Amino acid sequence: MLRSVPSKSQILRYVKGLLITWKLRWRGVDCEGRVVVAGPAPRIWSKGSVKIGNRVLFRTTSRRTSIAVRGDARFEIGEKCFINDGVEIDVWKSVEIGPYCFIGNNTRIADTNYHEIDQGAGPRVDSISIGRNVWLASNVTVLPGVSIGDHSVVAACSVVTKSFPDRSLIAGIPARKIRDIEAADDYIRPG
Numbered sequence: 001m002l003r004s005v006p007s008k009s010q011i012l013r014y015v016k017g018l019l020i021t022w023k024l025r026w027r028g029v030d031c032e033g034r035v036v037v038a039g040p041a042p043r044i045w046s047k048g049s050v051k052i053g054n055r056v057l058f059r060t061t062s063r064r065t066s067i068a069v070r071g072d073a074r075f076e077i078g079e080k081c082f083i084n085d086g087v088e089i090d091v092w093k094s095v096e097i098g099p100y101c102f103i104g105n106n107t108r109i110a111d112t113n114y115h116e117i118d119q120g121a122g123p124r125v126d127s128i129s130i131g132r133n134v135w136l137a138s139n140v141t142v143l144p145g146v147s148i149g150d151h152s153v154v155a156a157c158s159v160v161t162k163s164f165p166d167r168s169l170i171a172g173i174p175a176r177k178i179r180d181i182e183a184a185d186d187y188i189r190p191g
Contacts, residue, residue: 013038024052032079040064042083048072048091053079053099060085063105067091073111077101078132082191094127100188101130104138104156111144131166133189151183 006014013036021035029044033054042058042065044050050069056077058065063086069075073091078099087103089095090110097103112125126145130136134148137156148154149166158175167181
């Protein structure tokens with residue numbers, strides 16, 4: 001079987017990915033494999049634990065992705081996820097994103113609401129869990145305490161305020177379940 005010779009741009013992308021992976025590891029990020037970046041490297045500010053799966057792709061061609069992990073918080077993203085332009089992830093406790101997820105541009109994921117709503121209650125801080133093969137379309141906001149089940153899809157501009165089971169089509173402000181999605185357990189959404 002003949003193998004094609006990689007182009008110069010493919011080689012440069014590969015080397016860039018290796019350099020960014022090395023830089024992230026040097027800064028204390030646990031990379032399970034190679035990180036792939038199209039554009040400038042994402043901004044990752046961490047005092048807590050950060051784990052990035054193999055071949056996670058960050059596309060930052062128009063606006064850089066920003067990930068902040070504070071104190072002893074934990075952020076984990078599974079293998080072969082795609083993170084689009086301008087995604088902001090703010091972790092005060094725990095955010096976990098499963099493998100094969102698509103995170104659309106300008107999406108915001110924060111496990112805190114930053115300020116108290118009721119007098120004396122303090123800000124809400126609660127873990128976020130996003131399952132396997134989930135697609136968050138552009139401009140989605142995911143709020144504290146949310147769990148999104150495997151194979152689910154969240155429509156553009158939705159604000160997710162509560163948890164949803166596997167295989168849910170979710171949309172709206174606040175988001176609600178529109179219908180069930182048909183997907184086998186081993187299904188991987190093509191990218």
